Structures are given as structure tokens and as C-alpha cells.
Amino acid sequence: AQRVTQPEKLLSVFKGAPVELKCNYSYSGSPELFWYVQYSRQRLQLLLRHISRESIKGFTADLNKGETSFHLKKPFAQEEDSAMYYCALSGGSNYKLTFGKGTLLTVNP
Amino acid sequence: DTGVSQDPRHKITKRGQNVTFRCDPISEHNRLYWYRQTLGQGPEFLTYFQNEAQLEKSRLLSDRFSAERPKGSFSTLEIQRTEQGDSAMYLCASSLIRRGRVEQYFGPGTRLTVT
Numbered sequence: 659a660q661r662v663t664q665p666e667k668l669l670s671v672f673k674g675a676p677v678e679l680k681c682n683y684s685y686s687g688s689p690e691l692f693w694y695v696q697y698s699r700q701r702l703q704l705l706l707r708h709i710s711r712e713s714i715k716g717f718t719a720d721l722n723k724g725e726t727s728f729h730l731k732k733p734f735a736q737e738e739d740s741a742m743y744y745c746a747l748s749g750g751s752n753y754k755l756t757f758g759k760g761t762l763l764t765v766n767p
Numbered sequence: 768d769t770g771v772s773q774d775p776r777h778k779i780t781k782r783g784q785n786v787t788f789r790c791d792p793i794s795e796h797n798r799l800y801w802y803r804q805t806l807g808q809g810p811e812f813l814t815y816f817q818n819e820a821q822l823e824k825s826r827l828l829s830d831r832f833s834a835e836r837p838k839g840s841f842s843t844l845e846i847q848r849t850e851q852g853d854s855a856m857y858l859c860a861s862s863l864i865r866r867g868r869v870e871q872y873f874g875p876g877t878r879l880t881v882t
Contacts, residue, residue, distance in 0.1 A: 662809075690869065701770075702810070702858070702873040744809050752823050753862065753869045754800060757809030 660685050662747050664758035671735050672766050679730040679761045681719075681745030689749040691721055691728040694757075696742045705743070706730070715739070735765045769793060771874035773859050779880045780849055787845045788877045792861030799842050800871060801834060802858040803827065810858050816842060849881045 661684040671677050683689060691708040706714055708721040708728060719730045728745060742762050746755040772791045780786050792799050797818055802810035813832070814824045818839035828834075831849075836842040846853055856878050860871035 667807075692870070694873075701875045704870050704872070707870060746809075748869060752815060753798070753864065753871075754812045754815060754823070755802075755810070755860075755871060756812070759807065759809050 660689070660747055660749055660756040662745050662756050662758040664743075664745055664761050666761045667759070668762050668764070670764045670766060673737055674734050677732050677735045677739070677763065677765075679743050679745075679763065681728045681730065681758060683726050683728065683745070683747050685726075685747055685749050687749050689747045690753075691719070692746045692748065692755070693717070693719055693728075693730050694744045694746055696744070698741070702744070735763075737765045737767055739763060740765045771859055771861050771872055773857075773874040773877050775877055776875060777878045777880075779882065782851060782881055783848055785845065785847045786849060786879065787843055788857055788859075788879075790842045790844070790859030790861075790874055792841070792859070793863075793872055796861035796863045796872075797839070798862045798864055798871075799836055800860045800862070801842070801844055802860065804856040804858060804876070805854075813844075846879075849879075851881045854879055854881045 663682045693705040694702050695705045696702050717732045744760045745758045774789045800815040801813040804810040816836040831847045834844045856876045858876045859874040862871045
């Protein structure tokens, strides 16, 4: 069974502070991990996928297979980063996504 | 706008009525997924299509739910005899499975309220 856990429902930081959104997963094979973001009144959009190893909008995420984690990090948060963030896992040939419950990030001025 | 579109964006219906939602995927995307999202939860998988073939249905999809994707283009999701528990955001996503690129692109969703 696939499971994604995001332990924090809410996370509040000040502008310029580092931010880390936690994600742990459970999957018996080799999953693909993603971070999706949903800004206010916008649709879900892909932020990062672990395979690409990119930095998008200053965010990075490293897959740690030993700890089964895929935490999202940014060294200096900006107010425009305020949004709902979902960690998601895809495994198997159907490529369906299993999402965590999401973390609402608020970056205060 | 060449992204995924969904219609209607909002639907209010009375319990027991039937409703149908439409999803238009990104042109040439061969996979189409339906998800349901309730308050405080992440999206949950319902079903998916590879071209016109429906390949998997979640246990969340009761007999009152049916989905189609005729000709492998747009898709419809119908809920018969709606119940209050069906109130949710219904999301559609499409993807083009090619050379290891599997990312899904989401539509804006249809918010269903059953009164």
C-alpha cells in the first residue's frame, strides 16, 4: 500500500527565515516523489519531482530512501511562497498519485 | 489556455439527483485521471484512463459513479442518486506518459455540494 504523511497541517515562518516542509512515505518498491503547490484560488501545480533534482523558486527536495522522506526546503522564505503544499507519491505502471493531507505554509512579513 | 479544463466549476444539487462533470485534458495527453478532494484532505485517486480504456477504479468509486472517455479525448464523471457524502471537489488531471515523464497536470476542479 502507498501512504504519504505530512505531519504538519500548518507552518508559519517569517520572511527570510528557512523553511522545511516534512514528508514521509511508505511504499514497497521504488516510488517517484513529487511536491505540488496550490496558491490561493489557483489549481494544483507541480513544483518539484525528485528525479529531476531541480531547484524551483528556490525550493529543493532530496529523496532519502533510508528515512523514506522527501522534505521540501527553502533557505529564505518569501511572502509569495504562502500556499498549500502537497507531497505525492507515484508507484507502479498506473502512475496514480497518492497525496499527503497537505501543509499550509504562511510566510509573514 | 491550453491547460486542463473542467466544467462546471461549481454544482449544487439536491440529494438523489444525478450530476455529470466534464474534463477536457491537454491535447494529445494519453492518460486522464479523476481524483476527489474533501476538506482537510489531499486529493484521492478515483479512476484513470489510458486513451479510451478505463484501466483502474478505486474502491472509493461506488456503483453510483461512472466515468467515460469516448474516443480518448474528453472525459465525463457521472454520479447517480447523489448523497451528502458526495460533496467534494472533483479534480481531473492529464499526463503524457513518455520517456519517463509522468507528471500530471490538474484542472481547476468541480466543487459539488449536495444539499
